[in-house]
Amino acid sequence: MATDLANLTLLAPVTGRPEPVSALHDPVFANGLMGPGVAMEPTADQVVAPVSGEITMVAATKHAFGIRTADGLELLLHLGIDTVGLAGRPFTVTVNVGQHVTAGQPVATMAVAAIQQAGKAASVIVAITNGQAQAAKLFVTATTTVAAGEALAVVTRPLVTTSSADNISAPLAAANPDQPLAATIVAAVGGAPNVQSVVHCMTRLRFKLKDSAVAQTARLKATDGIIDVVQAANQYQVVIGAAVNDVYDAVVKLLGPRKPDPARPEARPQTVVAGLKRGLGNVIGVMTASMVPVIGILAGSGILKGILAALTGFHVLDAVSGTYMVLNALADAVFYFLPIILGITAAKKMAVDPIVMAVVGAVLVYPSLISAAQRATTADITVFGLPTHLVNYSASVFPIIVAAWLAKYVERYLKKWVPVALRSVLVPILEVMVLGLVVLVGIGPLITVISRGIANGIMAVYNLSPALSGLIIGGVYQTMVIFGLHWSLVPIAINDIAMNGHSYLNAILSVTMVAQGGAVLAVFLKTRHQKLKNLSLAAAISAFCGVTEPALYGVNLKYKRLFVIASVVSALGGMLTGLLRVDNFAMSGALVGFPAFINQKVGIDANFYGYLITHYGTLVLTTAAVYLFGFSDRLVEQPAESATESGNG
Template structure:
């Protein structure tokens, strides 16, 4: 529904002399960088609400209060200039966050004498902070005259946004790629009035803020294009990644050049570049851990938007497996075909989805990366990868082994990470008037070739080597192989290295009618489900409990992605203890020689452990012992040692540069 033009009366928040913003001794306000408004030189210290609405912000130093009207107008009352340094001593706040106030209602008191004694100006400034986004026009009464608190001093016209709506976001800002992100970052660090200066290093925007407590870290961390937020060295650091130069330019363009410090920026870039280079020879293990942490962090961040649908799809696939296992539903029926498509589509097209979400996090082009994901699962490539006779191809004379990228995660994350660098390079060599046509297709071509010709064969070689090694261990000792496979398999899944084992399982079932190996793989799913179930039982966080329970059910239905990427990897200790539990579960499975008779597993796949023509017997009892034993072990280990709600506050996406 289109926004209507709305008129709002703004009253004087304090008694005194009404003055225009242009005479205020603070360039952030006088130049209108915070929005349109007015000032009052107060004659007393009783501060009231200039409009009716909800209290949305109270500065930790008490010098500023934000009010949002029912129509979406955001009004800031700023009490004094440079009064952050007074640490709130001159103020008494009479409202709290979330309170509904009416125009003229008392909000605070300000000790004018105390402020003047500290050498600070007492000017009370009232500004509309979303002026630009909403297109507000302010018509101010005659200035340089005395007003009383509660007097009508200005009329504002602009677009109304009904309170009953779902709080729509501000209208798009600018037409540059990073203009909106720049606007959102500025707004959520507290606006220009809260910024002293800004520099950047090789991956981060580094703000010097007047009051860090005003910054809305949770919102900034969730912005598309922001990887993380951290604090250090007196700076509020917003981690952007490879696109940091472009985002910095967009922020400075909106703030003004007076906020930039070119010399400090050059020094920060030089220092962080040197520190990053210095890490390579000095501590290779730490560098590997750093890189691994970055990859896992981006994977989990990219998966978060689809965790819910993945969990639901996993549960649907589990129900279908049970229905077909009990012969209630035939795999050739139309009902099965439609339901299976619904349950399977998210997994099949996962590279497309992750290409889009990962690109938004890493600063690549989301559409191009979605196309790259589509190329990886293009039907002809998938079909060729599934046959030994066609999997080995030649691309421009380069021998290439095709693999199936359907439901894969790691390859498209690599492509999204490289995408920002490829796009940056192409912008340097392609003229501006040709970029819109040639950069997207060339970027898609380069990234697709890198994955298909480079990443795919590497994964194939490593996974085949792991599969051969695991098979040799199994032939030597089923119990030992169960311990090794149980502990490592889900890590292999993360990097797409498990595909080397799948043909072995399929071949075992096709030629022998059963697979000991698949029984071991099955308990790894249960272990991940048990781990996330422990998080559900232990956490008091409502959102985490909701995700954890759905992920646990999905894992028990044979789909571990929601558990892995939604919870366990995000809180790494959970994954470690789950893998330990999984190793012991695999050991039990190997010792009992549990067999699997179909391509099914986890708790929902129990019919696959009933021996054909024999029925429920020793093998099924072995299944119950190994799988439910694994469930208990994994759940108890994570509950006792793997998780606490303290990890919610500590959890951060790994940092992308060496400087702290």
């Protein structure tokens, strides 16, 4: 409860006439999300400090300053509306962060005419950014044009206030009753004009800000519902925790549509290599963001599949028994129907119709098409006269992600041309037809051609040199998994075992699983982030059971260095596997599938010892390399550009 009021005179920062902030063409300032404030329309270029205090922030683009008074009032002095895109050209700054200024002291000049010629409003705003926490009220005392340094307004606040959390929540709840925390965040990062893009991961919002210096980090850290604020990898990260999805949705509603700023260098690649890198990063980012919601069930299913493989390998469970059939269905369902599940999650990421994408995923795993794809006599068909090779898309990731990306443009086009009265009926089925045909007739055959070429090349190298082929397969196989190209090698391994009773190729593939598992095992051992620790352990166990998707999409691709290290070590492990001619006697592998490396005719022999050397050697080397050189908790605060943009911490 307030016992007395403290008054502070606010001086005019420029010569001009005062305006209420509600009249500004900027929703953040106009709605008071930056705190109580006053605007001025300048008629001169000189800018002075409105109060005495310490300079806490100078924007890199020179258009904004932060000042903290001796008694803790925090002010933002903002020169112009959306002037961050002018890259500082109209401004000259004469103060530095940490410098003490007195009220009325010149701090900068702004070329008002140049700002207006650039099509920007030159309005100068003074906002009290911790106004809610201080229970501050601002009263404008000037009624006509005032000179810079003359009295403009009075700020009053209680000397004893209620808790800042109480004060900050009420006005924000009114601004956004569905999610008051979102309004706080949008205001504190500098408002919608300062946000270039925002994504989220499992625990945090990841902003790309036009000017991160404008953001009020102290205010965010002091806000209930925010765990921490981290700045890394050109991202401004607000750590929320489990409620991040709801907060993200509310933030997006406040921000409105985002589009790249062509004036900013990062909005356009400077070279072909940079463009390709950016494009690949975006693809992987969408893939990992789409996989995040299902990684837990993937990991658990992978562990169950590994246990079943071990039980059948030791003849504890018969592969034709009812128990095995049911447990196998439970373990395999998420992989079999993965395109449907990813259709829904990718739709959310790409902001398209999730039901449509689920149906497209169902088309990809439609039983009659899968049955036809598995028989050489029916795999090649024609669709509208176009030759098409059917592919088994169960457990695939890449095709449905591409379909979700295309859906964004297909939906937009269809909604433009289909009459409103018919949209609810025609748009969904037309979209399914277009996307289904593109994947089945276009992407599928393309993947088949590429994967067949890779498979033929690898097998030619294997016939020439097992060690060289082991090096190549070990190095690229998990990359092939990412893009769905690995299916060309799996049938070769299956055929080897069916026809010859063993497969040297499958032994090499097995090593790559151990390497990816070793990388996430190192993360589990090293990280202090409990959520990442839990995820890494589950992903490691899954990889050791032969299912690497949780490790790939949950951790390793997100922190690219981990994936690179695992791929390099698995290449070395594959080369050693080829040199030792390690053989595999069943379609199983990794660590749980060790019975598949025991020759049932002779029992434990040199082949099994070769398995132990290659697989456990790969495990130890990968884990050690990632632990010592590949991972630290700093990476949790600077996620891979993909991925997204989707980090885990």
